[in-house]
Amino acid sequence: MSAASSHVGPGSAAFDALVTAVLDGEGTVVRWSRAAAELLGYDATEVCGRPVRDLLADGSGGACPPARGSVRLNRRQGGAVEVAYRAFRLAESAESLVVAAPNRRAGAEDLGASLVRALFSQDAIGVVVHGPDLALLHAGGLPAMPGGAPVPPGARLRDFLVPEDADDIEASLRQVLESGAPLIGGEKRMRSPLAPGRERFLRMSAVRLEDEDGRPMGVAAFFTYATGAQRARSHLDLLREAAIRVGGSLDVARTAQELAETIVPGIGDLGIVDLAEAVLTGDEPPHRSGGGDLHLRAVASATGQWPGRVRKGDALPPLPDHPSLRTLQRGKTIVMTRDELLAVLGDRSAAEALLPEAWHSLMIAPLYARGSMLGDLQVWRVADPEPFTREDTDLVTQIASRGALAIDNARRYTREHRAAVALQQSLLPRATTDTPAAETAGLYRPAGGGAEIGGDWFDAIPLPSLRLALVVGDVAGRGLRATVAMGRLRAAIHTLADLEPDPGELLTRLDALVQRLAAEVPAEIRDTVTAACLYVVYDPVTCQCMIASAGQLPPVVVRPDGTEQEIRISPGPPLGVGGMPFEVTTVEVEPGSLIALHTKGLVIGGDRDLDAGLRRLTDSLRARSRTPLRDTGRAVLGDLGELPRGEDVTLLLTRTRAVQGDHIASWDFPADLRIVAEAREKITRQLAAWGLDELSFTTELVVSELVTNAVRYAGGPVGLRLIREDVLVCEVTDPGNTQPRLRQAGSTDEGGRGLFLVAQLTSRWGCRYGQTGKTIWTEQPLDGSDPAIG
Incomplete structure (x- = not known):
């Protein structure tokens, strides 16, 4: 559209004397037509950028002229010329289009001819004339429009503009043609398929052209560039x-x-x-x-x-x-x-x-x-x-x-995040364990989607007498603070587990610890120092689980035949709340069962509710009740699909085992020192039946000391139990609650050497308390190696 058609039509002489200019909001000339240059003798380079009042012969007038009137303008060759003018404010712009003609030729017909001549001869304002069918009759003053080739008469906008832009412009022109109401300053986008990637924004004004009888003859559209403002x-x-x-x-x-x-x-x-x-x-x-x-x-x-x-x-x-x-x-x-x-x-x-x-x-x-x-x-x-x-x-x-x-x-x-993950991974235990009580596999997935690392953890802690403690927990909060708190809680659980309290007592002591940790942090974040924890103790001798929860969901249990075993517990409050007891639930679990401990992020979040999440987890476990645990864990996480982006996910899988009945021997004795010899005799025969004669001497000494102390200081009845697995466990139970203490006896002391001797003859020993007494236990390696060395 850079080339213009020379055909204007009848009556074009009426526009010959019209001059045009564009003024900004301060009255400065920004566009100057050729007709104006011919009238006053100043070309565009001399006038553009200067206030229009510099051209006034009498020096009158403000920064911006009134909308219409007459003024005298200086001519370069001397003298002045009086012109009648009218200013048209452009929509969405501070600029104005000024159209003027010498007063001596300001008749309607002459003005019209001058206007047409001025508009068609200048380049500052684009002029496009459309016929009644919106075909182009004339296009000029738009050198920056895409395309570049001359526009032949009769062309349509679709011939050189993308359909979307052509349709938008034609819709506006058609409205002007049908209604007769002018369009002032509408902003239009012009893109051409001939120049991909280029676009221009122009302000379009349009008026309907009519014959002498008022019948529509077409539409004249006037364009000024809006690209700078648009950019x-x-x-x-x-x-x-x-x-x-x-x-x-x-x-x-x-x-x-x-x-x-x-x-x-x-x-x-x-x-x-x-x-x-x-x-x-x-x-x-x-x-x-x-x-x-x-x-x-x-x-x-x-x-x-x-x-x-x-x-x-x-x-x-x-x-x-x-x-x-x-x-x-x-x-x-x-x-x-x-x-x-x-x-x-x-x-x-x-x-x-x-x-x-x-x-x-x-x-x-x-x-x-x-x-x-x-x-x-x-x-x-x-x-x-x-x-x-x-x-x-x-x-x-x-x-x-x-x-x-x-x-x-x-x-x-x-x-x-990498440092926190590395710290947390270093604080977590081995992913898999294999003990006489069970095989375990733990999986931990940090929070995704840009969330910080959390305080989730899992643990499998071997306990005396072949028992196994299973733990999952979640510290509230994010970042290194939660990770460090998790490490401290895990260390505390290991320490408390060695004392062998029941799960409820352990959580009570842990609750007090969390309250002390909360007191150490700044007051503004103190209320966020809490944790949830599930503590389970599995005994492979009795095949029982003792369970206590501090704000955690119960474990999911799948029997060896693939059926679900429902576990009902009464969870206590999260750790750190204080003032509430933790109830212990005891359930029997078949050997070979699959126990899944998990944090809430595995089953809650996103569009899943608790029941739906637990059902999906249970179904996934049932489908893989006999597959290797590591494979089961990865498959379960895959089955659950997209997990919550802001939640860590922890899963601890356990496949239980049982100690065979012929690997256990137990006896009860009255509180009489004469039963010490009988106890030695029974364990000697039992060890011989197991093929462990090489352990008879040391085991007799251990049993003699423990049974003697039980009878002498606690009374009866006295229980004696031997368990044979990867170690030989010897347990002596009595009704007393006194704490056995290991001490170094003096050279002249008659007693005080019993527990010292027991400690030297076994690989480890300890004491745990029940509701009606205590049990002292010892462990010896089955290969007969020196406990002090092995």
Whole structure:
């Protein structure tokens, strides 16, 4: 549409004497038509940018003329000319279109002819005349419209504009044609399929053309450019979008992707983000100056396309030392043409590896944050033929600066998260254990979706007499504080477990510990120091589980035949609340059963309620009741699908075992010292039956000392039990509650050496208390090795 049709039609002489100009809101001339130059003798370069009052012959008038009137204008060749004028305010703009004609020819017909002649001869205002069918009769004054070829009479807007834009403009023209009401300053977008990637925004005014009888003859449309204002608004929109869009994630790669997508297609055709390798792992980027291997990797592309042979994750080749590179490393944005960049690279292979095809302009903005260069943001122009402007450079620099802070925040989080995960993993036990009581496998998955590490843990603690303690817990809160609290609680549970209290007593003592921990932290976060915990003790001799809960869900139990065993418990409050007891529930569990302890994140969250989550977990366990535990755990997590993004997930699987009946021997004796010899005799015969004669001597000594002390200090009845598995367990039970103490007897003391002797003859020993007494137990290795050495 850059070429105009010369055909105007009858009556064109009426517009010959009209002159036009465009004034801004301060009365400064911003457009000056050829007719105005011919009338006054001043061309556009002499007038544009000057106040219109400088042209007034009498020097009168304010900054902006009134809407209509007559004034005298100075002529360059001397003298003045009086003109009648009218000013038309352009919609959504402070600018005004001024149409004037000398008073001596201001008749209606002459004015019309002058107006047409002036409008068709100037370039500041685009003029397009449409016939009744909206076919083009004339198009002129729009050299920047896409296409470039002359517009033949009878063409339609669809012939050179994209259908969407053509339909929008024709709809507005048709409304003017049908209603007769003028359109003033409507903003229109113009894009052409002949110039992909380019678009122009123009303000359109339109009036209906009528014959002498008032019948519609067509529509005249007048265009002024709005691209500058539109570009400013687009830049503000991009800044606003960058502020909203970039930085919502704490994942480095995802943040880089958000940054790349922000600048395409608003500024360029291709957006790429490269980051230092150290940034991707959360470390500080190295401080580099000059060329060489900068250890950069391609991380994000706005369109999924990559320049040259570079692909996502690839390391960038070494770059030559160059002043432009050093400028970039000092934190300044650089802009280069194709020839300039080829001259910098020099090496043809490097150019092929790094550059896309058919590009013409490249802008590289450094991602500079907190004194470190994290990488760079590349903006390439391929289809858009316009070079980068100063405004484009300033905008990309601002967006890159904001993006760099977001990426650095994600990098710092990655470092802290990695440290917290490493700390938590170091505090967790071995993933699998294998004891006479059970086989266990624990799985832990940190919170996803950018959440901080939590305080979930699991544990399988071997207890005396072949029993096994199973634990899962969850400390409230996030970050290193929760992880450290978890480590302290786990250490406390190990210490308390060695004292062998029942699960309810252990949780009571742990509750007091959490309250003390809460008192140590600042007051503003003190109420968040709580924890949930499930503590289970499984005895392979009786095949019973003792269960107590502090705010945790009960375990899920699947029998060997694949059926579910319902477990009902009465959970107490979370640890740290205080003042409430923890009820102990005892249930029998078949050998070979699968017990699953888990934290709430495994079954609650997202769109799942508790019952649905537990059902899915149970069904998944039932389907794999006999598969290896590690495989079962991974499959269960897979079956449960997408887990809550902000929750750690912990699962402890246990497959129970039972001590065979012929591996257990027990006796009860009255409180009489004469039974000591009988007890020695019974254990000697039992050890012989088990083929453990080599342990008879030491076991007789141990039993003699323990039974003698029980009769002498606690009374009867006295229970004696031997358990044979991977160790030989000897237990002596009495009704007393006194704490046995190991001490060093003096050379003249008659007693006090019994427990010392027991400690020397066994690998370990201890005492646990029940509701009606205590049990002293010992363990000896079955291979007959020296306990002090083995």
